[in-house]
Amino acid sequence: MKRWLRPITPIIAALFIVTACGGSTPSAGGSAAPSAAGSAATSAAPEDKELVFYSGGDTNVQDLHTKQIIPAFEKATGIKVTFTFLEHGTGAQGIYDRIKAQKDTGKAQWDIDLWESDTGYYTRPDDLFLQVGASDIPNLAKVPKPTLDFVQNKAIPYRGSSVVLAYNSDKVTNPPQTYDDLLAWIKANPGKFAYNEPSTGGSGDAFVISMIYKYSDYQKYVTQPFSAANEKDWDAAFAALKALAPSLYSKGVYPKGNAGTLDLLNRGEIWMGSVWSDQSTQALAAGQLPKSVKITQINPAFNGGAAYIGITKNATHKQAAMKYLNFLLEPAQQSLIVTGAMSGYPGIDWQYMPSDARTRFSGADKEYRLWPGGTYGQDMQRLWHEKVAQ
Amino acid sequence: MAAQVPALPAIRLTWWIDDARIRRMLLRLFAAALAVFIGIPLLTLVLWSFAGEWFWPNLIPTQWSLRWWQEVLENPRVTNAMFLSFTIAPVVTLLTALVAIPAGYAFARLDVPFRRTLLLLFLIPNAFPRIGLYVSLAVLYYQIGLIDTYWGIVFLHMIGTMVYMTWITTATFRSIDPHLEEAARDAGASPLRAFFSVVLPLAMPGIIVASLFSFLASVDEAQGTLIVGTPHYITMPVLLYTLISSFQRPVAAVFSVLLALPSLLLLIVAQRYLHSEYVAAGLGRV
Amino acid sequence: MAVVTSARAVGRPRRRDRSRVAGVLLVLPSLLYLTVFVFIPVIKAFATSFTVRDRDDAGNYTYRVGLDNYNQLIASDTLRSNVIFTVFIAVASVAIVFVIAYVIALALRFGRGPSARFLGRIYIVPLFIPSVIASYAMITFLANHGFVDGILQAIGLPDGAFPKIVFDWKGIVITQVWLSLPFMTVLLSSVLLEISDSLIESARDVGASSWQIFRHIVLPLSAPGALIGVTFIFLGVIGGFTVPYLLGPNAPQMLGVSMVYYMTNYFEPYIASTQAVAIFLLSLVAAVYYVRQQFKREIR
Numbered sequence: 001m002k003r004w005l006r007p008i009t010p011i012i013a014a015l016f017i018v019t020a021c022g023g024s025t026p027s028a029g030g031s032a033a034p035s036a037a038g039s040a041a042t043s044a045a046p047e048d049k050e051l052v053f054y055s056g057g058d059t060n061v062q063d064l065h066t067k068q069i070i071p072a073f074e075k076a077t078g079i080k081v082t083f084t085f086l087e088h089g090t091g092a093q094g095i096y097d098r099i100k101a102q103k104d105t106g107k108a109q110w111d112i113d114l115w116e117s118d119t120g121y122y123t124r125p126d127d128l129f130l131q132v133g134a135s136d137i138p139n140l141a142k143v144p145k146p147t148l149d150f151v152q153n154k155a156i157p158y159r160g161s162s163v164v165l166a167y168n169s170d171k172v173t174n175p176p177q178t179y180d181d182l183l184a185w186i187k188a189n190p191g192k193f194a195y196n197e198p199s200t201g202g203s204g205d206a207f208v209i210s211m212i213y214k215y216s217d218y219q220k221y222v223t224q225p226f227s228a229a230n231e232k233d234w235d236a237a238f239a240a241l242k243a244l245a246p247s248l249y250s251k252g253v254y255p256k257g258n259a260g261t262l263d264l265l266n267r268g269e270i271w272m273g274s275v276w277s278d279q280s281t282q283a284l285a286a287g288q289l290p291k292s293v294k295i296t297q298i299n300p301a302f303n304g305g306a307a308y309i310g311i312t313k314n315a316t317h318k319q320a321a322m323k324y325l326n327f328l329l330e331p332a333q334q335s336l337i338v339t340g341a342m343s344g345y346p347g348i349d350w351q352y353m354p355s356d357a358r359t360r361f362s363g364a365d366k367e368y369r370l371w372p373g374g375t376y377g378q379d380m381q382r383l384w385h386e387k388v389a390q
Numbered sequence: 391m392a393a394q395v396p397a398l399p400a401i402r403l404t405w406w407i408d409d410a411r412i413r414r415m416l417l418r419l420f421a422a423a424l425a426v427f428i429g430i431p432l433l434t435l436v437l438w439s440f441a442g443e444w445f446w447p448n449l450i451p452t453q454w455s456l457r458w459w460q461e462v463l464e465n466p467r468v469t470n471a472m473f474l475s476f477t478i479a480p481v482v483t484l485l486t487a488l489v490a491i492p493a494g495y496a497f498a499r500l501d502v503p504f505r506r507t508l509l510l511l512f513l514i515p516n517a518f519p520r521i522g523l524y525v526s527l528a529v530l531y532y533q534i535g536l537i538d539t540y541w542g543i544v545f546l547h548m549i550g551t552m553v554y555m556t557w558i559t560t561a562t563f564r565s566i567d568p569h570l571e572e573a574a575r576d577a578g579a580s581p582l583r584a585f586f587s588v589v590l591p592l593a594m595p596g597i598i599v600a601s602l603f604s605f606l607a608s609v610d611e612a613q614g615t616l617i618v619g620t621p622h623y624i625t626m627p628v629l630l631y632t633l634i635s636s637f638q639r640p641v642a643a644v645f646s647v648l649l650a651l652p653s654l655l656l657l658i659v660a661q662r663y664l665h666s667e668y669v670a671a672g673l674g675r676v
Numbered sequence: 677m678a679v680v681t682s683a684r685a686v687g688r689p690r691r692r693d694r695s696r697v698a699g700v701l702l703v704l705p706s707l708l709y710l711t712v713f714v715f716i717p718v719i720k721a722f723a724t725s726f727t728v729r730d731r732d733d734a735g736n737y738t739y740r741v742g743l744d745n746y747n748q749l750i751a752s753d754t755l756r757s758n759v760i761f762t763v764f765i766a767v768a769s770v771a772i773v774f775v776i777a778y779v780i781a782l783a784l785r786f787g788r789g790p791s792a793r794f795l796g797r798i799y800i801v802p803l804f805i806p807s808v809i810a811s812y813a814m815i816t817f818l819a820n821h822g823f824v825d826g827i828l829q830a831i832g833l834p835d836g837a838f839p840k841i842v843f844d845w846k847g848i849v850i851t852q853v854w855l856s857l858p859f860m861t862v863l864l865s866s867v868l869l870e871i872s873d874s875l876i877e878s879a880r881d882v883g884a885s886s887w888q889i890f891r892h893i894v895l896p897l898s899a900p901g902a903l904i905g906v907t908f909i910f911l912g913v914i915g916g917f918t919v920p921y922l923l924g925p926n927a928p929q930m931l932g933v934s935m936v937y938y939m940t941n942y943f944e945p946y947i948a949s950t951q952a953v954a955i956f957l958l959s960l961v962a963a964v965y966y967v968r969q970q971f972k973r974e975i976r
Contacts, residue, residue: 197926199941226735250820253843254926263639268445269821288638375735375943382942386754389927404887414791417783421791421798424780427854428801431813434823438816446821447829489709492702500699508703513966515714516908517959518721519915519932522952525939526717549713556706610806613917627808631918639816646809653804661797 048320051079054095055116056086057307060342068336073327079320092117099128099312113315114324120374122155122310129154129310136322139329142348146222147306150370155310158328159337159344161278162297162304162368163206166262170292171271178299179210185272187247192271194249194264197389199381201258206302207274208384209371211237213300218369226375234380238387245390252390265293274302277364281343296363304368306347331357432650438643458640467629468648475626476652478540479608482547483601486555489548491597494559495585499568509560516553523549524614531618538622546614551604558603562596563589602660609653718956724949745950754927755947759954761928765845766914769852770906773860776853778902781864782890785871803858811922814851818842847923848930855919856909863908867901868894907962914962915955931955 055065062085070081086092095115102110103126115121122129131153134140140148140156147157165182167175171192176182186193196204213221216233245252249270255261261273262280266289275295283289309328311321327333331353334346338357346353350365358365371377406412438444442455462468496502497509515523527546528537536542566589574584590597612627619628626649633642728742749755780799783792802810817823818841825838841847871894879889920930929937931951939948 199937228731228733228735250840250843252926253840256922267821375731378941378943382938382944385927385929385937386752390925404885407886407890414789417787417789417791420779420783421794424776424795425798428798428857430823431810431817431854432801432805434816435809435813447826449823449826449830489706493706496699496702500695500702502699502703503696508707510964511715512706512710513963514718515710516911517915517956517963518714518718519917519935519952519955519959521915521917521932521936522721522949522955523714523717525936525948526720527713530712530717545709545713548709552706552710606804606806610808612806612808627806630806630808630812642812643816646812650805650809653806654801657800657804 048317049079051081051113051317051320051324052111053081053114053116053324054084054086054112055309056092057116061085061116061307064337064340064342068340069328069333072333073324076327077320077323079323081324092121096121096128100126103128103314108314109316110312110314111316112312113317113321114309114311116307116309119151119155119305119308122151122308128313130313130315130318132156132311132322137326137329139326139348142329142352144349144367146370147347150222150306151308151310155308156325156329156347157306157308158325158334158347159342160304160306160347160368161276161344162364163203163274163302164277164280164295164297164364165272165302166265166275166280166293166295167272168265168268168290168292169294175272175294175296176298179214182298183244186244189271190247191249191251193247193273194253194255194261194270195274196258196260197254197256198384200256201260203258203261203274203276203279204254205371205377205380206304208237208241208380209303210300211241212380213369215240218300221372221376222370226372231376231379231383234383238383241384241388245388254389262289265289277304277345277361278343281360282341285341285343294363295361297366297368299366301366301368303371304345305370307344435643435646438640439647441640441643458638458644462641462644462648467624468645471624471626471629472648474623475609475649478543478547478625479605482544482551482608483604485544486548486551486604487597487601490552490555491559493556495563495589497556497560498563499571509557512556513553515549520550521613524617527614528617537618540623543615543619543623543625546618547608547611549614550607550611554603554607555600558596558600559593562593562600565596566592602656605656606653609649721949721952724946725953727946729944729946745946748947749950749954755934755951757928758931758934758951761845762914762931762955763958765848765852765920765930766910768845768849769856769913770910772849773853773856773909774902774906777857777860777864780857780861781868782894784861784865785868799861800858802854805855807855807918808922810855811851811919814847814854814923815842818847818850842923843925845925848920851919851923852913852916856912860905860909863905864898864902867898870901871897904966907966910962911959911966914959
């Protein structure tokens with residue numbers, strides 16, 4: 001996912017944006033052009049027999065679909081899925097351009113049915129994605145409404161992750177339950193907590209965001225469009241973060257990258273840190289973190305996000321696409337996401353998950369908060385550097 | 391030119407420099423300190439690569455393990471990246487040489503218009519922050535389709551190598567007595583023949599030194615390759631760079647050793663060319 | 677020039693013209709390459725630095741031409757301290773590596789004994805270590821609770837007393853010194869080679885001490901060449917990214933690092949370009965000096 005490769009994806013995204021501002025757009029398909037289904041699109045027959053699915057991201061996403069979900073789906077429904085995967089999500093803009101080109105040329109049936117990519121694409125004004133509801137995909141009733149609202153129902157959250165609090169249970173017997181408890185703990189145990197520099201990893205961002213939410217109204221950020229006026233609340237948050245610095249690791253050293261915090265935790269330099277749920281769980285499973293490290297979610301929760309898949313508005317195989325998504329949201333498949341190598345949260349609400357899946361994240365199997373990112377995110381990182389870093 | 395030696399007072403603060411014993415002792419201390427400064431950091435990396443378990447405050451790992459070496463060497467990304475790094479570097483060096491040596495010769499021997507300005511311009515790649523160039527270059531690459539291509543990376547590496555090659559070879563050619571070349575021409579050789587038989591062999595030490603710097607510069611290049619080479623062309627430094635942000639110290643340590651080893655082998659081979667006389671010749675007795 | 681005895685003497689003016697044409701042709705490929713891959717991006721960066729982007733309350737952008745970016749570079753506390761920090765690091769690194777390299781070069785030139793020979797073998801090693809590895813090695817070596825801290829504490833240093841070197845300006849300077857040492861030493865050695873033994877000996881005959889020989893003969897004669905090495909290293913350090921990114925503090929940042937953050941994280945490509953231009957202008961002073969020194973030697 002994006003945050004794993006922080007240095008790369010924003011650069012590429014920024015480059016595209018800069019090129020667009022410069023007046024020239026990169027030629028569509030200039031990046032690696034994945035092979036299409038090849039065969040002519042089947043007409044909208046009563047029963048779709050095929051499905052074209054494009055995806056991207058880390059290899060565990062690829063493995064999940066190709067090794068687990070798709071074989072089971074093909075067996076259950078007989079629908080053949082043509083799956084194309086873009087490594088690390090590069091070339092996403094090229095795929096978007098390709099879909100848009102089909103809309104612009106008035107094509108009635110588009111050659112891509114399902115697309116899994118960065119959240120921001122689904123709500124762009126170009127209106128390329130189909131709004132769906134529980135009548136189309138029954139299992140949507142199990143999905144928490146805020147995550148659907150976040151993309152105006154134009155895509156399905158099928159997995160997620162959030163930032164959580166990791167702690168060394170040998171040293172910390174009673175982990176803090178709320179954000180204020182956490183702040184008090186940090187002051188009482190100087191040098192034993194760290195969060196990474198916000199521009200380098202999302203887990204550090206989350207700690208700062210929680211402070212922002214402490215001094216500003218959360219609803220303003222998730223229900224309203226961007227307004228620079230909201231950032232006036234941030235002064236108090238940054239002042240609090242700056243005052244916290246002397247109690248942090250090495251009196252205010254912020255490691256670089258999500259892995260930086262995990263490294264400190266691993267070596268016993270700190271006893272607590274903010275980490276990603278999936279990154280830490282995978283590390284624990286692989287024996288890269290000592291068993292004494294446990295995770296928990298505080299209240300109000302650190303932020304997280306879902307990964308979405310969207311159906312294109314004029315997809316050729318709409319029904320098959322909806323079937324795939326419904327299949328994906330079944331608790332059985334969602335368990336694969338939770339208990340497998342991906343170590344993700346389910347897309348559906350935790351209450352629908354079987355208990356063995358819930359134990360994997362016990363302590364953290366709660367709803368997370370959202371952060372709009374975008375312009376707020378850029379400003380947050382820049383202002384943190386100006387006001388808090390030393 | 392004779393230096394004006396001032397009148398000598400009886401005792402001076404720097405008397406100890408002339409005392410051979412003290413000088414020898416100080417030099418020994420200095421050499422030892424330098425050995426520690428240069429060698430020990432590299433040694434700690436080697437230790438980390440074999441560390442099964444190494445927690446503070448132990449000075450050496452408490453458990454040794456080959457596990458990380460196994461993990462790394464079994465990873466096809468590693469062998470691919472190493473192969474890529476050490477095959478791109480010679481290509482870059484060769485291409486740069488093909489382009490820069492003629493330019494060096496021209497600057498040294500021929501009447502190039504605006505010679506001084508051009509030489510200054512040739513220094514710009516070093517004067518402008520490389521990372522700024524790379525970002526602009528990436529935008530250009532997207533427009534002309536060079537992103538994520540082999541040649542895109544080669545051309546980018548050449549930015550760093552061009553300066554060395556041009557300046558060093560210019561100085562090298564300048565230091566070769568023009569009479570030798572004229573004599574060959576007068577004896578009937580064509581300009582090309584004179585170049586290859588007379589000038590080039592004499593310029594070899596400088597060219598080798600320049601090639602060495604270029605090769606190492608290409609192997610070292612991480613930032614630009616990270617931007618324009620992903621996702622398909624991952625060189626060793628890029629891989630190492632992304633690994634340093636991972637928290638498995640031993641894995642990054644193994645990588646570092648793997649990346650440093652061929653370079654150090656090159657060091658042993660290149661020892662003889664790095665004597666000051668060669669470099670002086672190469673740098674045109676700077 | 678050589679006495680020309682063949683018929684070629686007649687064609688001298690034509691030869692000169694051919695020389696011009698040949699000169700242009702030989703330089704053309706590299707010039708072409710540099711234009712596409714260096715000069716054009718540099719010009720674009722300059723142009724971008726004069727583009728000012730304003731943002732209204734709702735997050736909409738408007739663009740205009742102006743000097744605001746440069747104003748911000750000077751007025752903003754963060755950016756201004758980044759500029760000062762960058763210059764400070766470059767100057768400190770260069771000064772320190774100069775001293776150490778000079779000692780090594782002197783030992784190589786005038787020293788006999790095993791120590792001098794050993795120095796001759798070891799100083800070149802950092803040249804063969806990529807900067808990413810060197811940075812990483814320095815982190816494990818000099819971090820708090822790193823190798824050196826461990827040794828010092830084993831002999832009695834209290835925990836926490838070890839100074840902050842990694843994630844601090846000291847870490848950047850030390851690593852840059854480590855990396856620049858070979859190049860500087862090589863340069864200084866070759867410069868010292870030019871100073872003939874007979875010159876030194878005649879000074880000795882007059883009764884000069886080693887220090888006086890150094891101060892009044894060696895140092896002045898080596899100065900032009902040495903300063904060329906200094907400017908070359910200065911250029912490398914001032915625009916650097918890898919070392920300051922891995923070893924530097926969270927704030928202030930060297931301009932090379934700050935530039936990347938502004939570009940990719942804060943989505944401020946125009947400020948980023950301005951920082952790039954600032955580095956370039958700072959380097960230009962050194963670069964121009966370097967070139968003039970080269971030309972001075974040519975006249976000789």
